[in-house]
Amino acid sequence: MTASDLPTTVEATQRLLAAGGYVADRALSTTVHLALKMGRPLFLEGEPGIGKTEIAKVLAAGLPRRLVRLQCYDGMDLSAAAYEWNHAKQLMAIRLAEVSGGGADRESLERGIYDRRFLQERPLLQALSPEGGPAVLLIDELDRADEPFEAFLLEILADFQLTIPELGTIKAATPPVVIITSNRTREVHDAIRRRCLYHWVDYPDAVRERAILTLRAPQVPEALSAQVVAFVQKLRTGDYFKLPGVAETIDWAAALAALDARELEPAAVDETLGVLLKYQDDIAKLRGAEAARLVAETKAA
Known part of the structure; x- marks a missing residue:
């Protein structure tokens, strides 16, 4: 995959996303296009369930490139994210050298055990490796990782390379397409932001959400959709702890269709709120009279 194989216009990028089932507005398509054309990481921020991760999946399928995903979590370190030495194999190599009596001095032996064959690649290093071809590197939910972990990413985001003290610097022959997502549970450091193009992925308007639902859940009757x-x-204009994202809209519509619903009814809404909302306080607040009111307003509109 070379630069000439990437979409050449914003419209072509929008078509590539649409071919993968992602309905993107002009602003998002422009930012994705610039990230591809300029070779810059793309930092996507927004509420959970609105399609940030899906962008990386669609790009990997459409370009096409292999998808390498680093799912971030609290306490993640370099050994889980980038690389780790296989100490068991190193120890075995040392013992074999001692038994064979090859006469190698200690310095040569130490150099030998820090060879690439003893290196266990984790997602960050896998994305730089030429094996399997160019990659899309998805660093998912960076805000879940500890703040010090972000320092590990700076070299990769700036130069698409990783320095391993015992081995040297490994640089990608073809830089990966890097997508970073954040649900903004905490602020990501400015050093990360400066190295990326940025886009806030917001809830879609009604027209775009209808298009998304038609594309992702075609089995749902048009009136119900x-x-x-x-x-x-x-519902998103209300005061709830966690507003439903696009993923919940798709799941809820599919659940209602699976129950053979042709249109919204208060009883069906009450029975399926666990698909749409994920916190009991929100469900209790919506169930009953409030759900009936929203159904009535929806039908009247």
Whole structure:
């Protein structure tokens, strides 16, 4: 995959995303296009469930490139994210050398055990490796990792390389497409932001959400699809702990269709709120009279 194989226009990038089932607006398509054309990492921030991770998956399938995913979590360190030496194999190599009596001095032996064959590659190093071809590197939910971990990423984001003290610097022959996502549970450091292009992925408007639902859940009847989107759009204006994302809209519409619903009814809404909302306080607040009111407003509209 070379630069000439990448989309040449914003419209071509938008078509590439659409071919993978991702309905992107012009602003997002432009930012993705610039990240590809300029060879810059893309930092996507927004609420959970609105399609940030999906962008990396669609790009990997559409370019096409192998997808390398680093799922971040609290306490993650370099050995889990980048590389780790296989100490068991190193120890075995040392013992074999001692038994064979090859006469190698200690310095040569130490150099030998820090060979690439003893290196266990984790996602960051896998994305730089030429094996399997160019990659899309997804660093998912960076805000879940500890702040000090971000320092490990700076060299990769700036130069698409990783320095291993015992081995040297490993640089990607073809830089990976890097997508970083954050749900903003904490602020990501400015040093990361400066190395990336940035886009806030917001909730879609009703027209785009209808298009997404039609594309991702074609089995849902058209009338029900329209009512589901209108209901969710109204719900997002309320005061809830966790508003439903696009993923929840798709799941809820599919669940209602699986129950053979043709249109929204208060009883069906109450029975399926666990698909749409993920916190009991939110469900209790919506269930009953409030759900019936939103259904009535949705149908009236």
